[in-house]
Amino acid sequence: MPSKSDVTMPGISADELDKTKDVYRSLQEKLEYLFDSLAREKINLELQMIEAKKFKLAVDSASDNIVITDSMGTIFYINKATENNTGYAFNEVVGKNPGELWGGKMKPEYYAEMWHKIKVKKEVFVGQFENVRKNGEKYIAAVDISSVLDEYGEILFFVSIERDITREIMIERMKDEFVGLASHQLRTPLTGIKWFSELLIRNKYNNLNAEQLDFLEQIKISNQRMVKLVNELLDISHIETGQKFEIKKADFKVNDVLNEVLTENISLIKTKTLNIINKIPDNLLIFADYVKIRQVLSNLVSNATKYSPANKDINISVVPDDGKGFAVISVADQGMGIPAAQKSRLFEKFFRADNARIQEPNGTGLGLYIARELIRAHGGELWFESDENKGTTFIFSIPLKIN
Template sequence: MNVKAKLKSFFQTVQVKLVIIYVLLILVAMQLIGVYFISTVKASLVNNFTNNLKEQADILAKFAAPSLSPAIDSDTDVTENTTEDLNLVVRNLFSISGAEVQVLDGNGKIVATSLQLHQSYIGQKNKSLAVSRALQNISDNEEEFIDEDGTRKKMIAVPVTHNEKVVGAVHIVASMTEVYDTMNRVNQIFFSGTIIALCLTGVLGVVLAHTITHPIQGLTRQAELVAEGHFDMKAPVLGNDEIGRLSMAFNDMTIRLKEALSANEEENEKLSSVLSNMSDGVLAADENNNVIVWNKRALELMEVGTLQDVQLPAALGLTEEQLAELKRGRTQIFILSKERYEQPSKDDAEETILKVTLSPVHRRDRGMTGAIAVLQDVTDQEKLEHSRRQFVANVSHELRTPLTTIKSYAEALNDGALEERELSERFVGVIRNETERMIRLVSDLLHLSRLDSNQAPLRRQQTNIQDMLDEVADRFSFQLRQKSITAKVKVDRSIKQVWLDRDQIDQVLDNLVSNAVKYTSDGGSISITAMKSKDKAYVEISVQDTGIGIPAKDLSRIFDRFYRVDKARSRNMGGTGLGLSIAREIVKHHGGKIMLESELNVGTTVTFSLPLLQEGGDAK
């Protein structure tokens, strides 16, 4: 099978085809020339042979006419002397190689013959049609036939006239063997010449075809190298003919192709770099909705390892209606929600919100040839928007409650409660308390706003941790005594002076201790401690109480603004729901962290860490 394939490939080459064309052209030309030449030669030989026979027959007829005329005049048989004379003339003077010459009288009887073997035929009548026609003075009597021995012969019958009267006939039958032998020799010579011409044509065809195919083979090798990515080789230019100009055009095309591919590779690298470093995910699909291009960000957003052999509708969860809109060439924007688990042990899943912009890709001559989807993670934006709406709602709620109370008591005073001193004083006290509550709320909001916009710069100073914590305990000593709560302050001896903003950290401690006092039952205890972290880079300050604690489901949101575990109780205790939020922002501005641990009906521990800095901000 391999040999057949090689032979087939060989006969399909241009060189072989050119040689075959040359040989066939010469063969057809030789055949046409041979047919014309041989037919002409044959006709010429046959005509010459026939004319020769006719000339000899005419000469013999003229010679025999006087001898045959007495037989006509006397109406008796020719004499024996006349017969002998004619036989002698026919045998000696008119002998033709391989031919029989007969002289017949007016009755068609043989008078003389050229063959010694046929002397017995003398006096017998020749009944052939040609002789009869000749005796009727018809001159054109010739016939070509093949005898019993397979020899081709020519027969001619010529009338013999004397005084314009037919007195007899000359009948010649000659063999055409020499004529056809000559034709065969001519055919052999022509066949040999044809074979020699074909061989020479084949050799010359190979040489000429090589001069044409060699540059083409060079171009083919160069094209194969270009197809493999080798653009440095050049096709040889062997002349200024068509193939030479083709080689020059090919070399020019190779240079341009190299430049175009280099530019294309550069653009692809730029595109790949852009796709790889985009903060948005990108998916591209072909006209059959097969995903063919994607970037790393798309895999991260969709939480998959690969998109190989994935359909775009399956990847994005497209509906039939969305696919129909895409086929109509319309750009679509929709939200794709995916749930992901931050920790496998938790039951609550965090929802990732993706904004998908799906656009069709059009080509001028083919219509829509694919689609591109851009994925944007808008989870934080949605959370921020949700927080903003919740914040506005909480602020509105927090302000509406005291304003409603103030309005109610003011209307009561206006309706006559002002006349009763004791009742009016109580109403005025409620109005004052609600007003102070709104002032605290607005102050906390302004403080948070300054912290968010970095408009509350830190004024660090060397602060003695022991003194600061003792002062916090002293500030709450009255509330502690009222609820019979014991407070302990414990500071690591290695901690002396710390660089921090004393006013802001006091506010953090006041919020934490205030919450501890509020939610600790009578007879409980509060512990305030300060110690270094394990890496000695931070000081960790903790406020621990034995209060009512916080349910586990509320721990993740305890630092959110306006978030309260027990809203009614917190509001009655005068809280704004912003204390822990302010504390977190202050600690964050100091470069530290704050965390809360609590167990329901056991107690709560709030710990915040502050970096140990030297003067100028360098870490200790």
């Protein structure tokens, strides 16, 4: 009786049968692998669907407007917030461009800049749009638009996130208007206090004793501090409401204004026995607004004297011509310096570094903010270099005298 291995099918040899078995086993293995792959893919798809549902739920419940368009700007998705905030239903916007609906109210060059940013440079565009709801109501939106790219760097679609900031802007505008109005109203009584206190101090026949005269001096000093604060608030009001500073340019010597500022600070300079090293040539002329540059130098020199330890140097120097028609003036102290973590905030409105607040609690945090805006109004720039516990150098560029 033949063994199982000797069994053959009619017309098929044993070798052919073995090959057929091998092919079958190979197919079976491939099918098993394919079924496993499909099972894994099914699980992955289910997980992706779960994540997509979570994402859609998050997007739909977001309070900000989220709009997704194709690479040509045609809408194919908006979230619930967009429907609620614009007044347009989903089926009203799909297949259209935002400019046909709530957008398109900015100048053409603004949109050109936006498209260049997101489509050519493929970078995030951050800006503000003036939009109109379906009912005709205008609103202002803070906008971030990002491009989503495929593996080859081609644009798949754009995602726009918009937040209605109309109320915030209105509140900020009202606050600025109030500050400006209040500051103007405060000027008159402060001027009166200043005039009467100085009159009483100068009057030799007022029969005031030493203590009373000291009180008057304190009134005068407090009044000067209040006048300075009011003037700073008025400057802030100008900046925040978009009003340009009135710059009255003329030729004058830097040392003329600097000597006034040093005289203004002479009491503290003498008290601390500070050594003022002025390296500015006496014949250096600049073309600028005398009063505004005095305000800038007053702030920088005052800070240097306030934050310098006793018996230290304050260096005031200049690069007479930077090759671009500007003088570059610097005021360097050997004081406490600015903490590295807070350097980026130094020119923010109302900001004061921690170590400065400890040493000098009464500052407003407005001086440097205003000083930089004044220098920028001249076409220059104000910046600084600082090492904590070693000192700070403030530097600004200002136009030279025009021959």
